[in-house]
Structure formats: C-alpha cells, structure tokens
Amino acid sequence: MRISGWLTATVSAAIMLQAGTAMAQSLDELAAAAEAEGMLTTIALPRDWCNYEGVFRTFQEKYPNITLNELNPNASSAEELEAIRANMNNTGPQAPDVIDVGLAFGPQAKDEGLIQPYMVSTWDSIPEEAKDPEGYWYGDYYGVMSFAVNTDLVEDVPQSFADLLDPQYAGMVALAGDPRASNQAILAVMAAGMARGAEPGQAAGEAGLQFFKELNDMGNFVPVIAGSGTLAQGTTPIVIQWDYNALATRDTLNGNPPVEVVVPSDVTLAGVYVQAISAYAPHPNAAKLWMEHLYSDEGQIEWLRGYCHPIRYNDLVERGVVPQELLDALPPAEAYERAVFPTIEQVNANRDAVVNGWDSVVGADVVE
Template sequence: MSLRTLNKLMATASLAVFAAQGAAAQDMDALIEGARAEGMLTTIALPHSWCGYGDVIAGFKEKYPFLTINELNPDAGSADELEAVRANKDNKGPQAPDVLDIGLSFGPAAQAEGLLQPYKVATWDTIPDEAKEADGHWYGDYYGVMSFLVNTDIVDNVPTSFEDLLKPEYAGMVALAGDPRTSNQAILAVMAAGMARGAEPGTASAEAGLQFFKELNEAGNFVPVTARAGTLAQGTTPIVIAWDYNALSWRDGFEGNPAAEVTVPSDAVLAGVYVQAISAYAPQPNAAKLWMEYLYSDEGQLGWLAGYCHPIRFNDLVANDKVPQDLLDALPPAEAYEAAVFPSIEQVNANSAAVTSGWDAVVGANVVE
C-alpha cells in the first residue's frame, strides 16, 4: 500500500487524533495559516532512501501543497546538521534549516547549547517518556538495528557476525555508511562492534569497537569510503554496515541487480533511536511545527514504517489496529529483534565522545565521501 493511499484513508482519522490529544481545530488552522504565510520548509540530511523519507516528503507536499520543501545536503551527518544551525543563527535565508533529524546523543547536546526550541505535537502522550525530553526540545522518531548489507554477486559467503568480517576472504570489502567522526550511524556501528566483543555500551564499547576497526583496517578488509547504495552496487564496498532500514531500502532499490542480502549480526543486535527537533533559529517556525505534526500523526508514522523503520509510536499504532497487515508482513522476522539492546542516552553519549575523539589515533583510517 502506498503512502498516498494511506494518506487518503487516514485523513479523517488524523483530525480525530488531533482533537483527542487536545490540539483544537482552530490551533491547527492557525498553524496551517502561519505556515502558508511562510511558504517554505527547510530540511537537512534527509536522503529519500532513508526510512522512506522520499514518500514521507511526498505525502507532506500532497497534504500541504502551498509549502515548498527546500532540502539541504541530504547526505549530511548529525554533527553537520548542528553545524548548519550554528552557522546560520543570524541567517533567515534558505541555508538555515528549520528542522533536524539527529542521533539520540546529539539531542541533549544541541539542547544544552541552545540550538533547539521546544514543541509538543498533538500525539505527544503516545510517545514513550524515555524517548523524549520532558519540555519538547527533542523527541524520538524511529529506530532500527545495525545490520550488514551484502552484494551477493561478489560475496560468496554472507558474514553473519562482526567477527566474520575479519576473515581474509573479505579483504577490501567492508565499509561504514558514514564517517565515524561525524555520522551517528557510523558511530553506533563502532558501538555494535564493541558489544560483539562483550563490551558494555558506553566507553567500553567504544574502546573495544575502535580496536575491532583497527584490526579490520590492518587486515586490509576495511574500505575507508562512506558507503552508499551506489558504492555497494558498483562493488567498491560489497559489504556495508548500516541501519536495517537503510539496508533493506537499498536492497529493494536494486531490484535484483545486484543480488543483495541483509542480515542482522548474531553477536550484537544494537538498536538505535533517532530524534526530531526544531531549530531555535528556524526561519519558518510554523512550517516546522506543521512538519512535526505530520511526522507524528498516524499517517506520518506509517510512512516511516513503510520505509522499514520502526516508528516511535509503533506500539500505540499496533495496539489500536492502525498498522496495515501488508506493512507488518514486509518487516524482517520479529525474532531478529528479540535480542535488541537499547542503550541509554548516557551510554550513547559516552560511546560517541570516545569514538569521535579516538578514531584517528586508534584506527587511523580517513573515511572519505
């Protein structure tokens, strides 16, 4: 079922949700009119293949056609997003992002620096307390688990664990989907590698993970290139460590050329939460809030699910029979997620600090675009 079909089926239901959660119709009307006057929403770091964002953005445009979506640097990392806010504090032009989609560890840091403004969506009460900042400065949006995407036209034996990646048969094949000095996805891949060696999430996982990548690099198996769907298809990076939703989306996009397989490593099932936030300096604050309302409505959440992400309101949607069966059937088997570990914000922060500061000294591989 397409996101546009979902939008049409759920439009009436969405209005009911807003009312049920205490967002009066006139408040939404005022928000819509404010956004209409602004005429634009500026996003950043939202590649269309990530978490189904292409269809999510298309659904938002269809619902609010008066807004132009200005998409900045789709391949930016979380650190790049915050730098864009800092660099454009006094700039109300099109280079200033309104909204952010960042790794969990970046939310509290951005809040402490005064880069975020609080806002609570109408469905606020259905977002788990542990996945949101109490005053609405940031709030969880979706999560996935770390996985391997493998080009099976090139790789004969699909690795099923991080330790497998050290085997000589994978020489010049393994890459990260980001730079571990700036990309949340890559930073947490290092955490997962450390956990695979028995380390607890946090500083310990960072140290063990950095040692793993040092060994991988010294063995000649690590490719210091930011991996994308294209680099895997071309054979530059036949094995990519990435979030499952990215890996599954890329696999589908290949349509069998090349043949590809996604597997969750047996020695570490790391779940990672991303968060949404509105820039404290957003040039279009009403459009930003309207975007958040859409993302956290049933239709927005199901749009992410269609892109293989588990939306933060997933349990609430399932409990209320709002998830179409075909979307549930398209997800990987539930048992793949049973051993998933959700690190605390303190553990994520400790791991992030140790990885970003230690990568160059320990691993010594300069990851390039």
C-alpha cells in the same frame, strides 16, 4: 518490541504545564500560519532513508502551498548542528528549520540552545523514555545495526562482526558514514565493541575502535562512505548500516545485484533518532506543522514503509491502524527481540570515545 530501559526520563506535571505552551495553536491555525511563511527547510533527509520520499510526498499533498527546501541530504548529525550554528543570524534558504539527528545529538543541541520546544498533538503516545520532558527533542524512529551484502561478489555471507575479520573479506567492508561525525557510523563502532563482550558506552567504543584497527590493518576495511551505489558497483560489497537503509537498498536494487541483509548474530544494537526544531528557524510554523505530520498516524506509517520502526509503533499496532500487508513486509520479529537500546549516557560516552579516538587508534581517513 517495547522501548524501555534505554533512557530515563522523569516528567513532572509542572514541567508538562510549562512546556504545553508550545502547542497552543489549533492545527488549522498552524497550517494557515505555515502556508503564510511558504517554505520549510530541511537538512540531512535523503529520500531513500526511512522512506522520506513518501513522507515528503504526503506532506506536499496536504500542504501544496509550502515549498520544500532540502539542504545537503547526506549531512551527518554533527553537520546538522553546525548548520544551525552557522546560520543563527541568517533567515535565508541555508538556515534549516528542522533536524533529524542521532539520540546523543538531541540533548547536546538543547544544552547549546540550538533547538526550541514543541509538543505535537500526539505527544502522549510517544514513550516518555524517548522524549525530552520539556519538548525540546523527541524520538522519531529506530532500527538495528546490520550488514548489507552484495551476494554477486560475496559468496560466503558474514553472519557476525567476528566473521568480518576473515581474510576472505579483504577490501570489502565499509561504514555508511564517517565515524568522526556520522551517528550511524559511530554506533556501528559501538556495535562492534559490544560484539566482543564490552558493555555499551565508553568500553564498547574503545573495543570497537580496536576491532576497526584490526580490520583496517589486515586490509578488510574500505575507508570510504558507503551507500547503495558503492555496494552495487562492488567498491564496498559489505556495508555496515541500519537495517532500514539496508532493506531499502535491497528493494531499490531489485536483484541487480542481489543483496542479503544480515542482523549480526553476536550483537543486535538498536539506535534511535530524534527530531527537533531549530531555535533560529526562519519558518517556525512550517516546522511545527512538519512535526505534526511526522507524528501523525499517516507520517509514522510512511516511515514504517521504509522499514523504520516509528516511535509510536506500539500505539499504532494496538489500535490496528497499520495495514496487514505492511506488517507482513517487515523482517521477522525475532530479529528484534534481543535488541539492546543503550541509555543516552552510554550513547554519549561511546560517541566521545569514537570521535576522539578514531584517528589515533584506527588511523583511517573515511572519505566520500
């Protein structure tokens, strides 16, 4: 599947030359400088999200002298930016070096001066529409919104957002995040609105809020932040989340209980996440080395093992470097052919509508 039409970017030769100063070191020089710093501080990277377990492992195998300091694995995108703001003058272990946030949060962080530019050595193979032309943020992976369903408790598996309004799903449906702060949950609300025919952006955000108001009013919505534990325990038998998280949960639970993953028939919303380096990173060279690892063939394939489509996916496939068994393990390509990639303007408009309207429209306080 191609990533096109969802984000407009114009890259001039002058801008590329200016930003190119951010990648002056050779990889060996960068590794030496990073090892001298001795630490990399990450935030909001659960090891079962996108196979970050494998990403961390392969990074440590290559650079054993760099200690990984993992902050708040379950932080939201908004909390990641707040962690940078709160630690601008702090070079201690609570200051993140790198962030992995929803698409809308990349330009916001740039506008606030919270991130710094860096172009990885594989920069040219990242689609132009998926990166900031000056190198401040760059797409890392994408997936589509789906339902993870505990089929021990749900006999009639819902196939669409419209199905979720059936009374048989009373006390069953949850989001995998707080829609006032979590990118995943914010876009789940937009997906619900798009399923009702609204255009991506503010209209879909507002329509999605109405959908969740109905879901909440009828008692189908469970106001807790759902995950693999709540799904397995039966607290939230139906979880709306990215397909890669749902598929990883299915594999982790290994049939206990059985989990079915559904891409809803009434909408296929794709979501892109982006990487960036904190402008106040205590370990800037380790941060750059981390980015080199993430955007190498090896790092991209590790994400793919976690069912996330890495941003360099087309390049990897065209060069024949993706193991066939890994391609065979992915969901059918047809599930992604109708995916809609919202523009950054649409993502921002939806975020504003959802974050500002959730409490007044839906009125459900989503908690851990």
